[in-house]
Amino acid sequence: MLEILSYGFMQRALLAGVIIGFLCPLMGIFIVLRRMSLIGDGLSHVALSGIAAGILLNVSPLGVTLTFSVIAALAIEKLRKSYEKYAELSISIIMSFGIGLAVILISLSKSISFDLFGYLFGNITTVLPSDLWVILGLGIVVIISTWLLYKELFYMAFDEEAALLSGVPVKGINLFFIVLIAVTITLSMRIVGILLVSSLMVLPVAASLQIAHSFKHAAFLSIIFSQTAVILGIIISYYFELASGGTIVLLAVLILVSVLLFKYLKNTAKKKNEQA
Amino acid sequence: MDKILEIKNLSFGYDNKLILDNINFEINKGDYIGIVGPNGSGKSTLLKIILGLLKPTKGSIELFGQPVDSFKDWGKIGYVAQKAASFNTSFPATVEEVVAANLYPQLGLFKRIKKHHMERVYEVLELVGMKEYSKRLIGNLSGGQQQRVFIARTLVSSPQIIFLDEPTVGIDIQSQDSFYELLKNLNKNMHITIVMISHDIGVITEKANRVACMGEKKLIVHDMDSNIPITKILSQVYGEKMNLLHHHH
Numbered sequence: 465m466l467e468i469l470s471y472g473f474m475q476r477a478l479l480a481g482v483i484i485g486f487l488c489p490l491m492g493i494f495i496v497l498r499r500m501s502l503i504g505d506g507l508s509h510v511a512l513s514g515i516a517a518g519i520l521l522n523v524s525p526l527g528v529t530l531t532f533s534v535i536a537a538l539a540i541e542k543l544r545k546s547y548e549k550y551a552e553l554s555i556s557i558i559m560s561f562g563i564g565l566a567v568i569l570i571s572l573s574k575s576i577s578f579d580l581f582g583y584l585f586g587n588i589t590t591v592l593p594s595d596l597w598v599i600l601g602l603g604i605v606v607i608i609s610t611w612l613l614y615k616e617l618f619y620m621a622f623d624e625e626a627a628l629l630s631g632v633p634v635k636g637i638n639l640f641f642i643v644l645i646a647v648t649i650t651l652s653m654r655i656v657g658i659l660l661v662s663s664l665m666v667l668p669v670a671a672s673l674q675i676a677h678s679f680k681h682a683a684f685l686s687i688i689f690s691q692t693a694v695i696l697g698i699i700i701s702y703y704f705e706l707a708s709g710g711t712i713v714l715l716a717v718l719i720l721v722s723v724l725l726f727k728y729l730k731n732t733a734k735k736k737n738e739q740a
Numbered sequence: 741m742d743k744i745l746e747i748k749n750l751s752f753g754y755d756n757k758l759i760l761d762n763i764n765f766e767i768n769k770g771d772y773i774g775i776v777g778p779n780g781s782g783k784s785t786l787l788k789i790i791l792g793l794l795k796p797t798k799g800s801i802e803l804f805g806q807p808v809d810s811f812k813d814w815g816k817i818g819y820v821a822q823k824a825a826s827f828n829t830s831f832p833a834t835v836e837e838v839v840a841a842n843l844y845p846q847l848g849l850f851k852r853i854k855k856h857h858m859e860r861v862y863e864v865l866e867l868v869g870m871k872e873y874s875k876r877l878i879g880n881l882s883g884g885q886q887q888r889v890f891i892a893r894t895l896v897s898s899p900q901i902i903f904l905d906e907p908t909v910g911i912d913i914q915s916q917d918s919f920y921e922l923l924k925n926l927n928k929n930m931h932i933t934i935v936m937i938s939h940d941i942g943v944i945t946e947k948a949n950r951v952a953c954m955g956e957k958k959l960i961v962h963d964m965d966s967n968i969p970i971t972k973i974l975s976q977v978y979g980e981k982m983n984l985l986h987h988h989h
């Protein structure tokens with residue numbers, strides 16, 4: 465255990481992991497309950513084109529990706545108004561655009577494929593010191609924003625019309641929230657990978673919904689599940705030289721299955737007790 | 741008398757299809773108003789316009805003497821929507837969390853809900869008889885219990901008027917009785933103005949002091965104290981066949 469911590473890159477990976485382990489379920493719980501689960505996938509595909517552009521232009525992919533995904537987030541919000549009844553359509557449009565652009569940018573470069581692999585599936589050895597500062601700084605901004613807007617986000621998730629009627633600035637918060645999602649995806653790409661970040665937003669929440677006694681409890685459990693998957697995932701991927709994103713997401717699936725099993729056993733035990 | 745709502749020459753249509761045609765309507769403090777009318781006559785639409793959720797094509801609406809566009813004091817107004825009870829029942833929220841959400845008008849942006857704010861939440865839950873369910877998940881309650889929670893949610897911001905859109909749909913007769921008892925208590929003892937849309941004409945004519953009948957894009961308001969029998973207006977709105985008044989309650 466101590467051996468791991470003696471490496472600079474592992475310290476950075478774990479620190480970044482803890483931040484991401486907070487961010488993903490925190491965004492995820494509002495995303496899932498508002499039935500916007502696709503949005504993570506949509507934005508991450510745009511992020512992919514940002515990474516490709518960054519590598520191609522030989523600048524830090526983090527900055528380019530952040531710009532790309534925030535613009536995409538704003539575009540999704542804008543399009544959502546044109547397709548009010550088909551909210552997911554606006555996500556599909558942006559996602560298609562993102563993949564198209566990414567493929568073209570990738571094909572323009574010949575040496576891109578190796579670098580790209582880490583971004584797609586997560587690679588703990590790639591968190592640079594400068595990345596860590598961005599992840600820490602922006603990550604804390606996202607966490608504090610969510611903490612401050614907790615009651616508004618909860619009200620909007622439960623009943624958007626009622627929230628609007630009681631004076632919550634629903635439009636502005638929606639816009640701000642989707643930007644927070646874009647930031648979260650960008651910050652998570654080194655550790656979890658673009659293709660898997662959406663899973664880390666959804667899986668811990670899905671597990672927590674099975675056993676939560678309240679919204680607060682659900683938020684708390686999602687964070688616990690996600691931290692378990694991220695920290696264990698990073699350690700395991702170090703020892704077995706696996707892609708960290710895949711390891712983390714498989715652990716999150718394992719947690720979900722255990723929770724389902726636990727609930728099933730508890731219910732059968734309860735039934736037996738009632739019969740006896 | 742204190743005027744809470746004043747509607748003047750209001751017209752409205754969805755995509756050029758006229759739904760409301762030149763409506764005039766007033767609500768005074770302490771009123772218990774029933775709104776009746778056939779399906780699709782525009783009752784819910786009228787309510788949404790009053791609440792500023794839809795913009796009228798023509799006419800003006802004033803809430804507490806202020807145009808609805810510039811009205812800010814939404815805590816004074818409660819609304820229980822027609823589909824309030826059809827929320828996502830697997831949403832992991834407790835009764836107290838749902839009610840506390842509507843503390844927003846008092847708290848404003850960014851402020852966190854603290855322990856002492858919860859006293860008000862328990863107070864209104866007590867009032868609607870749901871205090872012992874505070875920690876229960878809202879999705880696990882019966883339809884009637886959920887409806888009470890939604891009333892508590894509007895009450896928590898201390899409204900002076902509450903709009904209810906078909907609040908008793910899918911609720912058994914006994915729960916309906918105690919629900920109407922609760923509304924009467926709010927109206928008589930707490931002086932909260934009640935505006936309720938309902939298809940239960942028997943109950944409405946018994947509880948309300950004024951009944952507004954929606955039909956043919958018009959609103960005909962009837963004072964229950966007047967000598968003219970309400971059946972006249974109802975048959976005008978629903979057609980001659982209507983004999984819904986034979987409702988034993």
Ligand SMILES: Nc1ncnc2c1ncn2[C@@H]1O[C@H](COP(=O)(O)OP(=O)(O)OP(=O)(O)O)[C@@H](O)[C@H]1O
Nearest residue numbers: 754755759777778779780781782783784785786822
């Ligand atoms: N969003 C909408 N877009 C277009 N037309 C609508 C919309 N909502 C309602 N309508 C139409 O407006 C008319 C009035 O609808 P509204 O919901 O106000 O009726 P209602 O009196 O509340 O009926 P009910 O008793 O069934 O609740 C109906 O003909 C309906 O089809």
Ligand SMILES: [Mg+2]
Nearest residue numbers: 783784822905
């Ligand atoms: Mg209606």
